[in-house]
Amino acid sequence: MIQGTGSNVGKSLLVAGLCRLFARRGIRVRPFKPQNMSNNAAVTEDGGEIGRAQALQARAAGVPLSVHMNPVLLKPQSDIGSQVIVQGRMAGTAKAREYQSWKPRLMEAVLDSFGRLSKEADLVLVEGAGSASEVNLRAGDIANMGFARAAGVPVVLVGDIDRGGVIASLVGTRAVLDEADNAMIRGFIVNRFRGDPVLFDDGMRFISERTGWPALGLVPHFQDAARLPAEDGLGLRRKLNHKGGMLVAVPVTPRIANFDDLDPLREEPDVEVALIEPGDPIPAEASLVLLPGSKTTIDDLLFIREQGWDIDIKAHRRRGGRVLGLCGGYQMLGQRIDDPHGIEGEAGRSIDGLGLLDVTTILTERKRLEAVSGITVTDDVPLSGYEMHIGETSGPGATGRPFARLENGRLDGAVSADGQVTGTYVHGLFANDRQRRRWLALLGAQASGVSYDALVDDILNRLADHLETHIDSERLWTMSAR
Template identity: 60%
Template sequence: MAAVMLQGTGSDVGKSVLVAGLCRLLANRGLKVLPFKPQNMSNNAAVAEGGEIGRAQALQAVACRAAPNVDMNPVLIKPQSDTGAQLVVHGKVVGTLGAADYQHRKGELLGKVLQSWQRLTAAADIVIVEGAGSPAEINLRAGDIANMGFARAAGVPVVLIGDIDRGGVIASIVGTKAVIDAEDAAMIRGFLINKFRGDVRLFDKGYAEIERRTGWPGLGVIPWLAAARQLPAEDAVVLDTAATSDGAITIAVPMLSRIANFDDFDPLAHEPGVRLMMVPPGQPLPGDAALIILPGTKATIADLAFLRAQGWDIDIAAHVRRGGAVLGICGGYQMLGQTIEDPDGVEGMAGTVTGLGLLPVTTRLTGDKRVIEVTGNSIRDGQPFAGYEIHVGQTRALSHVQPLLRLADGAMDGAVSHDGRIAGCYIHRLFDHPAQRGAWLARLGAQSDGIAQGHRVDQALDALAADLEAHVDIDRLLAIAGYRA
């Protein structure tokens, strides 16, 4: 069994992207490689075998040219509030628990993780594992399944990633060695420096000093990877709040507190004719927007209250009066209706709240979760789409309303106002297909570049692989992983 685990000196050091790049690099060399992340915490999920895994692991599966499956991310935590989260194990929701409760349950979940690990390693030449957060978070070490707890249980060697762009990378790597215990430190067999800008020779002394102080060999200095911007982000904290370009039309997306599946908008961000604005809390929605999209959310009722607290409901009402268009996706679709009922307290306190009242539909939240990949066509123009649903709740029309989409099995999804300006649906990744995206942009007065999002991502993965081939000692990495050709 050959495997190596990438852990980081902190969150957002680039672990997900590097795993994806290495997976594509090794797949291009002809190896059967698979990704693995024991525990992920993200509301950006993807469908795999009718279950849920982190979006990053689905991307890494694409990098491997493999079908995603639930063993690639056996434990997924989806935050619903500041203190509570939904727990997904082997793709299925098993409950909701608080942060303190989860600390007690981590140990019992290790068995589930190792079951997935055994199945995955039996099907691959090599597995590239992604850690979560940092092993230096020693306050979370007891019962850990995300970093060293897993590495030691499975006997997987570790390469530590440091992010030089944020500063203090020497202290981050050396400090990690200083605070973790000796047995954990012995699992680390090397380090990588990520996100370097400028002349790498200026870091030669720093690189050597890390090697001297830790005893770990350096495996390379990776430059800032431009291709990474073409890939979906895993965490909302890294969303770019600036406009993506000076395109002719503005599309605005309010950044809800529990925004989910925000990679829905990546295809729009790459369109030269679109100025996509991810609007942060405290900022008004732009008055010149042609389209406002209400995104998915892990907590519809709480985020509807959050939307109103920001004054975005007033901005949306003014936008509609000016003749602007609105689209709601998943939780955003539920918000557009007349009411949202939660009689069983699925999202918290039981009750009913008033929606934005822009579509004649109502939603009832239930404990059953629909997780499925779907294809179909939009009803108004017949353009194809391929995406997925991940949601609780059922939405029904209160009066005659035109559906937005027809699924391949003949079922209808979504709703469109009589004037065609307000619409909603449950389908994530609606804009990935160039024909579907092009139809939306044409109605707004813009032209699409016609590039399929999957093709764009595939090109970016090949570019990442080429960069890593040039800057990482891959042969030494394979030796650490225990791979023998």
């Protein structure tokens, strides 16, 4: 189990790289994260959803996605409350304090899923959540030491030297954990080192002497890690680029979801993806305004109006610019959104949409989770991806001018009469190389010809090479043997 001294120390990518490293040796590897918190999710083959990081790790391991790889997924709906997904399905909503009382029964699901994966694998690589030293949350813990002790899994602790204070973080974790928890830790890794590693020899030795844990690796910063799908909004902001070229403007709302939809566009040399932060206007020079997915569509639409972005979007359209809404963004582009059942808050809420597509959305209790493929209606270009949404969208725009015809027979999305505004429920649209080239051609940009899937696999292979060089993987394998 890879635990961290804090959030964003690189646990997810270390597990992904190790999954690829051991899978290349012919070992049957499965990734596992007992509890995740993210609005960036993926649809599994068994019809549920898991965190995007576990989807990347499964890809690295070369295995299909399963709900058991992330049995508890928290999807924040407010600053204090989240949707709780258990083994791929929504189990309810809970505020932070209420959630603590859920943990005993959630541990049953966590251990059940871990047991299922263990039966089909030679090695399960487990990712912890947040910080291992959150002793205020230790009672009933299912994400870090609580799980490690319940499942009897050895722990490797990771610290991030790039953020500073790594010696204190690792030694301090040893100081605050009780002896039984400390006994689970079999070694430590220092991640994201820059410079001459010899200069940190004394640091590694000091940590080992103070903690009693062996050093398992000093991992240099791996720059291309930023090109892999990010798990949360912090990763989204860290991956800003300003390289010029055709501008795609993306307003960043508080509950933005599945923002890895943007990643393939970032890899196009002729495209600049500009994340528009609150308080900033949408640039007039944008070729495309892209409204991404949202965990709480109504609240995010209200936020768009508070920022004045609705005015900017309509002005952009009047200038001849294109607008694309993905999932929640598609719902926002319609005439109205109704929430009769209180899916996103108070029952009976209704809000006017941006009015750019002739459709309306009713938020429903049923959630659609499935992989899809098909073709665009106007030009027969193949598309593929997945749907993950609550709500049914209908109206003349959806029936008379749909965006796509899916292989399962359904129509998807809508296109405005002038062709400038498009909405679709299909996530992963731009990861399909032919569909991405189609959009770039519509926008007058030159496509690079890059294969996005091949690019991700190349980065995963190089990440595995990187870790094989700098981590004692043989010792990791030995400590996993039972």
